[in-house]
Amino acid sequence: MRNLKVIFIVAICVCSFNQTSEAKPHRKKPKVLFISIDGWHASLAEEMPAVKELMENGSWTLEAEAPIPPITVVSHAVIFTGAVPEKNGVVRYEPKRVKDWWPLKVRTVFQAVHIRNKKTAAFVQKLKVAAVLPSKSVDEFGLFRNKKKIVDNACAAINSDEPVYSLVFAHIEDLDATGHEYGWLSPEQKIAALSVDKAIADLAYCARWSEKKSGIPVVMIIFGDHGGHRKTHGAAIKSDLQVPWIAVGAGIKAGYKIKGKVRLLDITPTILKILGQNPAILLPEAEGKIIKEIFTR
């Protein structure tokens, strides 16, 4: 009888130990899902319900700064490297053949994550975005014209148990396409903004589902690569340079309007901080800074 009592007590201890370790998912290093909304003018964010909900649950600004000139390749080179155009090698877009254009002179966030033996995935809607993304540093890559395929693949990657992707990138181009065709802030672009909003909502749902299933937190960073005016962009003016920027997830302040300056340059160092890595060691050439004020501690 006494032996049975001992076994029972030991069983309770083992059980409660297991429960305790399962009840602390926040101790696991987060994954990051970062989403670039091509041509996202800051004014459009106010009309996107899912985006507004993410702002209420995260840290945000509508005044993040794109680099000069505010065009897709220059912005994405800055986003991926955390280094200014003069240093990362992409100061303009002028390749004869995009496929042969591998211009980056410094390491990207994908390569930095690889140094720590973590896996990455990227899904883009434009070939020229892929051109500033070193292919070998991305374990899973997709170039899709169809936005749904971008969402489905990014969702599958963030939910993948084998392999586990620590960093997943998704690029959505609708707003840029409708901006060039109908004009920035045109009724047509505002309708496209609702469709992009739905894609963001789907990705947010995937991130929360993945967290529930695996216990690994997923932090999302969503931003525009540039804005626009009339039917173009690329000028050093507020409508082209200012973009929305939102971070949401475990360890990020909720409903917090960021007070300090945020630049696209700061995305990569902030991602590495979330992943528990030191950007000063992994990306010594990056000028971007960690956006410290978004963290709860």
Ligand SMILES: [Zn+2]
């Ligand atoms: Zn464009």
